[in-house]
Amino acid sequence: MSDLVKNILRFFIFVFIQVYILDVMPHLHELITPYLYFLFILWLPFYIKRGWLLVLGFVLGLTIDYFLMTPGLHAAACVLVAYLRPFVINLFAPKDASGFNYKEPSPKAMGWSAYSLYAIILSFLHNGYLLFLEWLSFGSFIVFLMKVISSTAISMFMIYIAELLFPRKLRYKTNVA
Amino acid sequence: MRNVFLFIRQFSVFIAFLILQIICLYLLFTYNRFHRTKGLGVAGEVTGYFNKNYNNVQGFFHLREENRRVHKMNDSLMNLLKNNFVKIDSLDSLVRETVPFDTTGRQRIYKWRSAQVLYTTVNNDKNYLQINKGSNDAIGDDMGVFSSNGGLVGKVVNTGKNFSEVMTLLNVMNKLSVQVQKTGRAGMLSWDGTNTTELDMTGIPRTDTIRKGDTILTGNYSLSYPPGKWVGTVTRVLKDESSNFYLLKIKPAANFGSLQQVFVVENMNFIEQKKLNEETIKKVERKTDRK
Numbered sequence: 001m002s003d004l005v006k007n008i009l010r011f012f013i014f015v016f017i018q019v020y021i022l023d024v025m026p027h028l029h030e031l032i033t034p035y036l037y038f039l040f041i042l043w044l045p046f047y048i049k050r051g052w053l054l055v056l057g058f059v060l061g062l063t064i065d066y067f068l069m070t071p072g073l074h075a076a077a078c079v080l081v082a083y084l085r086p087f088v089i090n091l092f093a094p095k096d097a098s099g100f101n102y103k104e105p106s107p108k109a110m111g112w113s114a115y116s117l118y119a120i121i122l123s124f125l126h127n128g129y130l131l132f133l134e135w136l137s138f139g140s141f142i143v144f145l146m147k148v149i150s151s152t153a154i155s156m157f158m159i160y161i162a163e164l165l166f167p168r169k170l171r172y173k174t175n176v177a
Numbered sequence: 178m179r180n181v182f183l184f185i186r187q188f189s190v191f192i193a194f195l196i197l198q199i200i201c202l203y204l205l206f207t208y209n210r211f212h213r214t215k216g217l218g219v220a221g222e223v224t225g226y227f228n229k230n231y232n233n234v235q236g237f238f239h240l241r242e243e244n245r246r247v248h249k250m251n252d253s254l255m256n257l258l259k260n261n262f263v264k265i266d267s268l269d270s271l272v273r274e275t276v277p278f279d280t281t282g283r284q285r286i287y288k289w290r291s292a293q294v295l296y297t298t299v300n301n302d303k304n305y306l307q308i309n310k311g312s313n314d315a316i317g318d319d320m321g322v323f324s325s326n327g328g329l330v331g332k333v334v335n336t337g338k339n340f341s342e343v344m345t346l347l348n349v350m351n352k353l354s355v356q357v358q359k360t361g362r363a364g365m366l367s368w369d370g371t372n373t374t375e376l377d378m379t380g381i382p383r384t385d386t387i388r389k390g391d392t393i394l395t396g397n398y399s400l401s402y403p404p405g406k407w408v409g410t411v412t413r414v415l416k417d418e419s420s421n422f423y424l425l426k427i428k429p430a431a432n433f434g435s436l437q438q439v440f441v442v443e444n445m446n447f448i449e450q451k452k453l454n455e456e457t458i459k460k461v462e463r464k465t466d467r468k
Contacts, residue, residue, distance in 0.1 A: 020231055023298050023300060023301075024296075024297075024298065026299065026300070026434060027300045030371050030372060030373075033300065033301075050190045051189070051190055051193055054190065054193050054194055054197055057197075058197050058200075058201075061201070065204075066223070066224055067224050067227075067296075068298065068301070068305075069303070069305045069342060070205075070301075070303065071204040071205065072200070072201040072202060072203070072204030072205035072206075073201075073205055075197075075200075075201040075204070076198060076201035076202060076205065079194065079197045079198055079201060080198070083190070083191075083194040133202075133205060134302060143371075
């Protein structure tokens with residue numbers, strides 16, 4: 001399967017999971033809001049152009065927004081994640097080689113600790129910005145902080161589950177291909 | 178000039194990021210509770226298609242529970258209720274011959290239609306549900322929505338051709354006038370966005386006696402809802418120390434998590450009443466301007 005087809009399928013799967021499972025099921029607690037769909041952006045290949053990354057983030061966020069009747073809310077958070085992703089990846093890029101040996105960010109490509117940090121930073125930014133925009137219209141600051149922390153914890157939990165349940169078979173990049 | 182182009186090229190990604198952020202924030206902050214955005218109406222048709230298909234599967238698992246509730250109260254019964262009608266004075270009807278009223282001499286003011294819920298959330302601070310009827314089935318904005326057990330659900334806020342979006346009571350932007358059944362005292366109902374089984378009611382003075390279990394009904398002054406319909410029951414009576422009012426916690430009558438069938442209520446006089454209201458405001462303002 002080519003990267004394009006794979007990512008188009010992923011797009012629909014993530015939107016489906018977010019809209020029809022995570023947002024429909026009753027939450028464990030009022031502070032916890034599960035968000036997983038932005039994992040789509042984290043899983044995009046390394047070689048993708050930064051401009052395209054932004055466009056894809058915008059489209060993903062807007063699709064979620066149209067289902068949930070919140071125009072611009074998720075799109076704003078997704079665009080932020082898409083914009084900051086290359087900077088975070090650069091933090092963890094190996095200094096000696098010319099880049100990563102695998103196509104996509106994954107625990108296998110980056111190592112578990114680097115990948116966890118990468119996911120934690122971006123999911124914290126995503127949830128923080130999203131809930132900040134929500135908080136502007138209503139709510140108290142303590143609730144906002146608690147919500148960001150607990151939502152990030154739940155997001156990370158689901159990202160780990162996704163990584164363990166669906167280990168992506170990534171080919172090692174060689175000079176021949 | 179060359180430097181300007183170089184600058185734009187160097188920071189093209191950052192500029193794109195800023196532009197996209199501005200679009201997002203513009204969409205977010207221009208979207209108010211009466212959002213008549215064209216885009217959302219069109220998108221409602223698209224998401225409505227997916228929600229309908231998904232709902233066919235999901236509906237199967239809720240059939241039994243829902244059937245029980247629907248049988249309790251079906252819409253043919255609702256339409257026969259006495260308070261849907263006003264009695265027209267016999268003298269009056271001579272003058273207004275063209276007013277449509279049926280043979281019993283009553284004029285219909287509320288019409289109930291049933292609709293199916295396609296998608297609903299309870300987890301956000303702004304919750305909406307989508308129903309499978311739209312302007313083709315004579316559903317319009319600002320119509321009231323009730324659950325199959327007769328409890329108030331919310332209000333239609335956006336209508337597409339075949340689908341509509343309903344703002345439920347579990348929405349922090351929702352505010353409506355309700356009354357206590359026992360005393361008839363009117364108050365405001367809202368939601369603070371935390372607990373989905375508790376709504377807030379304010380505006381009842383502490384001189385009234387309110388007890389746990391008292392019934393809350395829809396108010397008399399709404400254009401969208403018929404007066405005296407069930408909204409919920411009081412679960413906790415809190416005293417606001419800084420003022421002379423109660424803060425009542427209300428358990429909504431409708432179960433928002435398991436809604437499948439709803440009733441949409443149309444106020445037949447809505448357009449006329451609203452027009453009169455707007456014209457009055459305009460007229461009074463013009464007079465004060467002239468002075």
